[in-house]
Amino acid sequence: MIPRYLVDFDVAELTKLEADVLIIGSGIAGLYTAIKAAEDRNVLLITKKALMESNTRYAQGGIAAVTSDEDTPASHMQDTLIAGAGLCEPEAVRALVHEGPEGIQELIRLGTAFDREDGELALTREGAHSHRRILHANGDATGYEVVRALSEQVAAHPAIEVWEECMVIDLLTEHGECIGALVQRPDGERLYVTANATILCSGGSGQLFRYTTNPDIATGDGIAMAYRAGAAVRDMEFVQFHPTALCYPGAPRFLISEAVRGEGAMLRNIHGERFMEQYDSRQELAPRDIVARAIVHEMERTQATFVYLDITHEPPERVKQRFPTIYRTCLSFGLDMTTDWIPIAPAAHYMMGGVQTNLYGESSIARLFACGEVSSTGVHGANRLASNSLSEAIVFGSRIIDRLHSLPPLAGHTLLAYGDNRAELLASSVVEERHRLQETMVRYAGVRRHGEGLQAALDELQGQMPIFKAAVTSREEIEFANLLTCALLVTDGALLREESRGAHYREDFPKTDDSVWHKHVQQRREQGITEECVHDI
Numbered sequence: 043m044i045p046r047y048l049v050d051f052d053v054a055e056l057t058k059l060e061a062d063v064l065i066i067g068s069g070i071a072g073l074y075t076a077i078k079a080a081e082d083r084n085v086l087l088i089t090k091k092a093l094m095e096s097n098t099r100y101a102q103g104g105i106a107a108v109t110s111d112e113d114t115p116a117s118h119m120q121d122t123l124i125a126g127a128g129l130c131e132p133e134a135v136r137a138l139v140h141e142g143p144e145g146i147q148e149l150i151r152l153g154t155a156f157d158r159e160d161g162e163l164a165l166t167r168e169g170a171h172s173h174r175r176i177l178h179a180n181g182d183a184t185g186y187e188v189v190r191a192l193s194e195q196v197a198a199h200p201a202i203e204v205w206e207e208c209m210v211i212d213l214l215t216e217h218g219e220c221i222g223a224l225v226q227r228p229d230g231e232r233l234y235v236t237a238n239a240t241i242l243c244s245g246g247s248g249q250l251f252r253y254t255t256n257p258d259i260a261t262g263d264g265i266a267m268a269y270r271a272g273a274a275v276r277d278m279e280f281v282q283f284h285p286t287a288l289c290y291p292g293a294p295r296f297l298i299s300e301a302v303r304g305e306g307a308m309l310r311n312i313h314g315e316r317f318m319e320q321y322d323s324r325q326e327l328a329p330r331d332i333v334a335r336a337i338v339h340e341m342e343r344t345q346a347t348f349v350y351l352d353i354t355h356e357p358p359e360r361v362k363q364r365f366p367t368i369y370r371t372c373l374s375f376g377l378d379m380t381t382d383w384i385p386i387a388p389a390a391h392y393m394m395g396g397v398q399t400n401l402y403g404e405s406s407i408a409r410l411f412a413c414g415e416v417s418s419t420g421v422h423g424a425n426r427l428a429s430n431s432l433s434e435a436i437v438f439g440s441r442i443i444d445r446l447h448s449l450p451p452l453a454g455h456t457l458l459a460y461g462d463n464r465a466e467l468l469a470s471s472v473v474e475e476r477h478r479l480q481e482t483m484v485r486y487a488g489v490r491r492h493g494e495g496l497q498a499a500l501d502e503l504q505g506q507m508p509i510f511k512a513a514v515t516s517r518e519e520i521e522f523a524n525l526l527t528c529a530l531l532v533t534d535g536a537l538l539r540e541e542s543r544g545a546h547y548r549e550d551f552p553k554t555d556d557s558v559w560h561k562h563v564q565q566r567r568e569q570g571i572t573e574e575c576v577h578d579i
């Protein structure tokens with residue numbers, strides 16, 4: 043069994059610090075909630091790398107919200123529900139589509155410069171959106187612009203203290219509430235922070251898979267810590283694979299934004315033939331899960347490791363101006379997207395599941411909140427609609443801050459200690475263990491899954507459990523323990539869900555089965571795995 047804490051400790055021996063609000067992570071969710079919380083509280087923001095490093099920083103396509111008179115929240119809601127394949131929580135989606143536009147205005151007030159055309163916000167289209175409603179910045183560098191603007195505000199704010207390069211090891215709980223966290227500084231010193239509210243903003247877990255668009259830091263830390271603390275996590279079997287990541291010798295799986303297809307790019311197999319029509323009438327603009335599976339099928343059919351993305355029919359100046367980052371990156375590998383077809387393949391991109399929250403970002407543990415990719419608010423269902431993630435972070439970030447007003451002060455706590463007599467060192471290299479886990483997940487828990495394969499994955503992952511008995515000290519060891527926790531949650535959930543829905547595709551159960559599986563899968567450390575109803579509209 044996964045232990046309650048990853049390390050042995052006695053807080054009586056540790057330095058203690060206090061904060062009104064503790065925020066873990068510095069993507070859009072962490073930066074935005076820090077700024078909002080700091081309006082009337084002291085905030086401590088802890089991030090395991092530099093303030094500007096996060097998954098958000100690499101977001102290209104943009105942020106979805108209704109800002110045009112030709113569009114409506116009802117249409118945005120409908121598109122989100124359709125993409126979510128029956129598992130969205132309608133009230134969460136309603137909050138997203140109605141409160142998203144105000145969140146955009148707030149981002150603009152905070153200094154985010156979205157692209158404009160003739161003075162109006164420039165809007166693009168992405169897969170499964172019925173309208174042009176995606177805002178973007180510097181063409182395809184939306185995430186970078188958002189974290190630039192917000193991190194400047196955070197760094198200058200007198201009520202926000204930022205700790206960079208610090209690893210949160212575990213959440214501290216007592217009497218059923220979260221009282222703060224155990225933290226490791228870069229020099230290895232451990233201390234603990236108590237806070238009236240702790241907000242997990244630590245992003246997703248793309249590093250579960252060998253091929254991912256996510257940076258190295260996306261190791262599912264927040265989900266794993268919350269699970270160890272006893273919080274409910276939900277929908278972990280739903281991992282989104284982005285259809286179009288660069289697949290070229292020597293190049294990383296660099297994201298080629300969905301907006302490229304939104305602006306007319308076509309998919310072609312290695313023989314140069316378009317193929318999406320055979321899979322979905324929406325063709326290249328079908329929801330991501332459908333496009334990703336179609337690509338994998340076409341790769342197998344043609345015995346190739348990639349397909350092509352072709353935008354060569356568009357005027358070169360327009361392509362360069364609209365997608366400067368993608369253009370430059372492809373060119374650095376000798377690919378000119380204005381004249382060459384770009385080789386691409388699907389790659390792990392986004393975790394739909396996470397720490398289960400209510401409509402105010404509250405987890406099942408008092409004083410513990412979750413915001414952004416780490417959370418499962420119910421907005422994304424079984425398949426996230428493109429560009430809804432940044433909007434979700436600001437909408438639910440604001441809701442969390444409203445909720446903080448009703449939290450009573452934290453009562454005094456007894457001195458916690460935890461011991462499992464961990465003395466052993468890990469027998470093998472943690473780098474190799476991480477690669478082994480990533481290979482297992484790619485092979486058995488990727489775009490297509492099968493019961494036998496998922497069982498084989500569980501067996502492999504169980505073999506890596508000695509990490510939980512080792513005396514972990516380095517950031518890499520803690521991250522591996524977190525990845526392993528998430529891998530077990532994904533695989534357990536995927537094995538239980540005997541149907542195909544959204545991003546979860548079972549070759550042995552290829553149909554969606556609403557009669558049995560119109561449900562969430564919920565997992566808790568002590569209660570195990572259970573099913574939970576979806577709320578109807």
Ligand code: SIN
Binds near residue numbers: 102427
């Ligand atoms: C993209 O630009 O395709 C990524 C946007 C997203 O994941 O929503």
